[in-house]
Amino acid sequence: MLGYLIRRLLYAVPTALGVTLVSFLLVYVAPGDPLNAIAPADAPADVIESLKATYGLDRPMPVRYGLWLARALHGDLGVSIASGRAVSGEVFGAVGNTLILAAAATIAGVTFGCVLGAFAGYRAGSLLDRLASAVSVVGVSVPHYWLGLVLTIVFSVRLGWLPAMGAGPGGSGEWQWNMEHLRYLLLPAATLCVIPMGIITRTVRALVAETLQQEFVIALRARGLASSAVFRHVARNAAPTVLAVSGLQIGYLMGGSILVETVFAWPGTGFLLNTAIFQRDIPLLQGTLLVLCLFFVVLNLAVDMLQPLLDPRMGRA
Amino acid sequence: MRCTLTTMWKGGLAACFLAFAGVAMGESTVRYGISMADIPLTTGQPDRGAGAYQFTGHTIYDPLIAWEANVGTRPGKLIPGLATEWKVDPKDNKVWRFVLRKGVKFHDGSDFKADAVVWNLDKVLNDKSPQFDAKQAAQVKPRIPSVGSYRKIDDYTVEITTKDIDALFPYQLPWFLIGSPAQWDKLGRDWAKVATQPSGTGPFRLDKLVPRERADLVKNPAYWDKTRIAKTDRIVLIPIPDAVTRANALLTGQVDLIETPPPDVLPQLKASGFRIVQNVTPHVWPYHFSTQPGSPWTDIRVRKAANLAIDRDSIVKLLGGQAVAAKGQLDPSSPWFGHPAFELKYDLPAARALMAQAGYSKANPLKAKIIIAQGGTGQMLSLPMNEYIQQSLAEINIQLEFQVVELETLYLHWRAGAKADMNAGKGITAINLGYVTADPFYALTRFAYGRYVAPNGVNWGGYADPVVDKDIDQIRASFDTKLQDKLLADVHQHMVDDALMLWVVHDTQPHALSPKVKQFVQAQHWFQDLTTIGM
16 A cells, blocks of 8 residues: 555656646747737837846756756745745645535535435436436536526526625635625635536446446345345445546646636636636646646546545555 | 722723623624635736736735725826825936835744835846736736836935837835735745735735635724724635635625626525625626738628627626626726727617628628637626627628637737737637736737737737827827826727627626625726625
8 A cells, every 4th residue: 555655756756847847838838928918019129139138038948947947946935926826825825725615515525425325326217317327417518607607697696695706705815604605605616516426426326326236236135134224235335436526526626717707706716716817817827737736636646536435445456 | 899899890891891892892894705716816916817906916015006996986096005195207308217115024923125126026027036927917917018227316315217219107016015025035935825815905904815716905003094994803705616605605694795796696696685786897798800902801891780789788687787788998987988989889780881881782792700718707608699690690691700718818819919820710700808908008909009919918910000000109209197188098099999809797896795785896897806805
C-alpha cells in the first residue's frame, strides 16, 4: 500500500508539469496579447515594449516557462499581471470559495443520485425507474446558465425567498456556516448538483440493477436474509464505482463551474479562470490551473486509497 | 422615591428618543452593482477603461484639471481641480504653469503641495524613480502623451513642458490623478498595500476592499470642494459582470443601483417601479473603414451609401431604447459637431443610386470582410447589431463577411492598422470597435490626423486629408478656445462629409435605480460624479 501511494504521488509530478506546460502553450497559441490586461487598447508601441520588458514578456517562451516553474517549485506562483496581487492569495481564496460550493453540490448530487438510482435499480422497468431516468437525463442535459437563471427568477425575484447572488451578506471573507449564509449557497449548489446527480443516478441504477441479478443475491434471498441486509451487500458492491464516479464529479465541480459562478457572482475558481483567460493573465492562469490540477490528482489518489477499503479485491490486485 | 421614579421614567424616555434618533441618523448606504469583473485599481490610476474612473479614480483622488461631471443637462467642461488656474507661457507655448489649490489635505492628513504633483508625474513617467509603478504608467501614459518635462517652481506652482505646442493639453489632465506620497512611504513603499489603504484628496475614502466582491467608499466630510460633499455616507461597489444577474440583484433588493441593465429586462424594471436613467454619452459604435489602396471603401460613394442604408431607429429599438441614432462621430449637442453637409439618415433609394454609380449591382456586389468582436466593453449587442447591418447592406449589394474574434484580439488588429498584414493581408477592410469620444483628441484628431496613421496612432484606416491636417495643426497651436471649437467643428464636418466611418449609434450608459435612490445626476461623459447619488 505504501509503495502504491508513493508511486501514485510520483505519477502526479509529470501530470502537473504536463498541465502547466500545455496551459502555458495554449495561452500563447490563442490570439490576443497578455498585455491587454494592463495596457489600454490605444497604448502606443513604446508603452507596450516597456511593459513587455517589465513583465519579462520579451524573453523567449522556454525561458519564461523555466523561470515560472523554478519559482513555483519554491511555492511562489508569481503576481497577477492584471491585479498586481499575489497569485497564491488569489487562487487559494477562490479555491476555498469553490470548495464550499462544490462540497454542497457534491453532497446534494451524491445523496439524491444514490437515493434515486437505488430506487430505480430496485424497481427496474417500473414507472419509478423511468421517472428517475428522466430526471437524470434532464440533469445532465439542461444548460447550467439557463437553470441558474430560472431558479433565480423563481426563488429570488418572484418569491423573494433566497438572494440572487453573492457569497454572503458581507462577502466571502466573512463566510459563516449559519442559515443567513447558507441561503446564499442554496441556489448555486442546486444548479451545480444536477449534472453529478444525473450521472450518479444512472450509474447507481445500472450497478444496482446488475448486482440484483447476480447469483449471490439470489442465494442471499434464498437463505432468508432480510431486504435491508441484502441491500447492504448490494450497496457494498456498487460503492467502489460510485466512489470513483463521485470523485471525478468533485474534480469537475472544482474547475468547471465558470457559468454558475458567473450567474451567481460567486467568487470561486471558475470566475477566476474566466477572468484570467479573457485577460490573458498568464501567471494567474497558470497558478490556478496548477492548483486545480494538483487538487484533482490528490482527490483521485484519495479515491484510489479508499476503494480497496470498500472492495478488498482491489487492494489485493 | 417618586422623584427618582419620575426621573427614571424621563431618563428612559430620553434614552428611547436618543436611540431612535440614532437610528434615524444612521449611515446611508447605496449598493451599486457595476458591470466590471473586479474592482478597478485603487492605487491612483484605475484600469478597466474610461468607465472605471468614476469608481476608484475621481472618488478617491482628484486631478489638477477636472471635468465637470455633476451636470447632466449639457456637456460638461474643464474646471479647476487641484489646480486653481493654468496658463501657457506666451513666450514659449510649450510651457504650462499650474497654480495649485491651497489648504488641501490628503486622506492621511499630509498636505497637498507641488512636491506631490512632481512625485505623481515621476510615478508614471520616470521609470528610475522609486515610486514608479508600471501598471499605473501603462494606464495613464497613453492618456498624457504631450507631457515632456515638469518641475516644481514653489510649494504651490508647478510647470509642465509639453513635447510640442499642444493647445489641447488641458484635456489630457482629467485622466491624471494625484495620490499621497506620504501614504506610500508609510506603507513601506508597497503599491499592493496602497491598493488596500489608498490616500487621495477626493470626496470619498476607501474603507474596505475585497477583490472581485466589493469596495466600500465612505464620504470624506472634509473634502475641499464644499459643493461636492457626497450625499451618501457609504457607496458599496459590487462587481456583477453578468447583465441578467445584475438586474436580478436589483429586483431582489440586493443592490440599489446598477449600470447597463439588459434591454429585455427594462419593461420589467419599469413596471416594478425602478427608474431608468440615461444620457448622451461620448461613445460611438461605428465601422471604421480602410481607405488604403485596394480597399473597396476608398470610394466615397460606397462609404456614403453604407451610411444611408442603415435604419438606425430600428437598432435603437433592438437595444430597448438604450442608444441614440448617430448623426456623425459626435452627438449633435456637442460644441464640435458643426454643420456637416452629408446627413446620416435612412435613405435606401439614395444608397442604391450611389452604389449603382460606383459600379455595383446584384450581379456585381461589393464584397468586404469586417473584423468584429463577439462582445465586450463598448461593443453593446455586438452580434445582433452586426447581423442587422449585414442584412441592411445586402439590400444595397454590399456583402459582408465577418471575422469574429475576442475583444482582446480585436485590439491587436486595431493597433496594427489597416495596412498591416494581419488586416490587409487577410482581406480585412473595416473594423467594428466602440470608441470613446470624450475630448477633442479622443473624439476627432486621433482618427483624422495624418500623423496618427497606425501604427503611430489609431487612425486605423489611413485617412489623410491635407485640409484636415492643417486644421488640426492650427487647433494644437491655438489657445483661443472659441477658435479651437470652430476648428474642431470643421474637422468633424470633414469627417462626416467624407463618410470616414459608418456611424451607427451612441451608447447612453443606462442606469437602473431603486426607488430608494432619489438623486443621481448622470453626466454626458464616461466620468460620473458619485457624490450626486443620494437616498
